[in-house]
Amino acid sequence: MKVLKGRLIDCTGAAPIEAGAVAIDKNKICYAGEAAGLPAEYSKAEVLEIRDGTILPGLIEGHVHMSWGGANSIHWIDYTPQLEMARALRDLQFLRSEGYTAVRDMGSGCVFLKECVREGLLDLPRLFAAGRILTQIGGHGDAYQKLTLEASEKVYGPAFIVTGVDEVRRAIRTNFRNGADFVKIMTTGGVFSQGDKACETCHFSREEIRAAVEEAENQGTYVSSHAQANKGIRTALENGVCCIEHGFYLDEYCIELMLKNDCYLVPTLSIMHTSKVFNESNPHVLPELKEKTLRSYEAHYRSLDLAHKAGVKIGMGCDFVNDPALGCTYDRANMEFERMEAAGFAPMEILQAATKTNAELLLMADRIGTLEAGKLADVILVQGNPLNDIRLMCDADNIKLVIQDGRIVKDITAQAD
Numbered sequence: 001m002k003v004l005k006g007r008l009i010d011c012t013g014a015a016p017i018e019a020g021a022v023a024i025d026k027n028k029i030c031y032a033g034e035a036a037g038l039p040a041e042y043s044k045a046e047v048l049e050i051r052d053g054t055i056l057p058g059l060i061e062g063h064v065h066m067s068w069g070g071a072n073s074i075h076w077i078d079y080t081p082q083l084e085m086a087r088a089l090r091d092l093q094f095l096r097s098e099g100y101t102a103v104r105d106m107g108s109g110c111v112f113l114k115e116c117v118r119e120g121l122l123d124l125p126r127l128f129a130a131g132r133i134l135t136q137i138g139g140h141g142d143a144y145q146k147l148t149l150e151a152s153e154k155v156y157g158p159a160f161i162v163t164g165v166d167e168v169r170r171a172i173r174t175n176f177r178n179g180a181d182f183v184k185i186m187t188t189g190g191v192f193s194q195g196d197k198a199c200e201t202c203h204f205s206r207e208e209i210r211a212a213v214e215e216a217e218n219q220g221t222y223v224s225s226h227a228q229a230n231k232g233i234r235t236a237l238e239n240g241v242c243c244i245e246h247g248f249y250l251d252e253y254c255i256e257l258m259l260k261n262d263c264y265l266v267p268t269l270s271i272m273h274t275s276k277v278f279n280e281s282n283p284h285v286l287p288e289l290k291e292k293t294l295r296s297y298e299a300h301y302r303s304l305d306l307a308h309k310a311g312v313k314i315g316m317g318c319d320f321v322n323d324p325a326l327g328c329t330y331d332r333a334n335m336e337f338e339r340m341e342a343a344g345f346a347p348m349e350i351l352q353a354a355t356k357t358n359a360e361l362l363l364m365a366d367r368i369g370t371l372e373a374g375k376l377a378d379v380i381l382v383q384g385n386p387l388n389d390i391r392l393m394c395d396a397d398n399i400k401l402v403i404q405d406g407r408i409v410k411d412i413t414a415q416a417d
């Protein structure tokens with residue numbers, strides 16, 4: 001039994017409690033509230049606290065690719081599954097040291113790590129994984145189009161390149177067979193894929209999207225779409241997709257549909273920010289790629305503002321792909337906190353996006369994402385008050401204690417101020 005004491009932000013939407021406490025028994029939270037109200041039975045429990053510490057739910061990363069290998073898809077040719085897995089393990093460890101006790105993988109080979117966790121071979125953040133992404137021929141996941149189609153399918157690990165309803169169903173059932181938790185499709189092009197027009201396209205037919213939704217719903221889960229262009233966002237939303245990743249070109253109609261159908265938006269500001277910074281300082285980037293990135297960057301902030309003001313449910317994810325050249329490595333994943341602030345979100349909204357809302361996207365809102373009695377004990381202790389300065393969350397050195405499922409998985413409280 002342990003008790004954490006400090007400023008309590010439970011992320012339910014309640015006001016912070018300055019002198020708060022969270023009591024943990026085995027892997028469950030058994031009390032969260034005023035320290036003065038702590039039941040007497042916890043008086044002998046080990047107390048964990050730091051000066052000016054804030055207790056928060058374990059963070060949840062809402063959009064990452066744990067074994068992707070960089071924005072330049074040609075890297076895949078050099079990859080082995082063993083190398084991918086080693087990188088994914090290292091990066092998951094980075095994420096946990098930054099306070100992430102759960103991760104939503106939006107397409108990579110890391111779905112296989114879930115089996116290793118189940119067998120007790122590895123100790124990792126909770127993994128909620130899409131398996132391989134579904135893309136159409138010439139789509140964002142068919143990213144290296146100078147290769148033959150057969151070679152592209154072979155070397156580009158994170159995607160199934162599919163055509164027609166039957167192939168869509170087959171790919172999804174294969175993903176579920178491998179342990180996937182939900183479905184990720186790509187209904188538009190993307191910024192990094194040179195062969196498509198991210199800003200104008202719609203990929204997949206209505207029938208293919210509806211088949212994906214049916215397959216997901218048959219397994220009690222949902223479809224999320226990589227959707228940047230307006231046409232692909234609309235078509236996805238009109239055909240049952242309930243989460244939009246990126247969402248660069250939302251309009252009033254899309255927002256209305258999202259509200260009506262209770263859909264989520266996961267903005268991915270950090271990857272756009274690192275790409276923009278990289279392009280500005282790199283003379284070798286193709287002019288058309290520079291232009292596409294800048295246009296998408298500006299549209300992303302405009303759309304997010306529209307969705308935010310309208311009250312769309314908004315999660316949070318950095319969309320990093322472990323590319324040192326771009327600066328999107330997982331030791332910098334917490335950059336999304338300051339990017340969200342730059343997009344006009346209040347600190348409490350950002351904290352809730354990274355916990356409560358992302359837990360909903362993991363279909364785990366009844367178990368994680370807020371600090372309430374009866375929930376699983378995924379808890380962190382942060383130095384300082386993130387409501388006064390959200391950038392505190394961007395530095396892993398401020399994340400002094402990480403508890404996952406009741407176990408201490410990081411403890412640098414001795415280094416607290």
Ligand SMILES: [Zn+2]
Nearest residue numbers: 063065106319
């Ligand atoms: Zn992504």
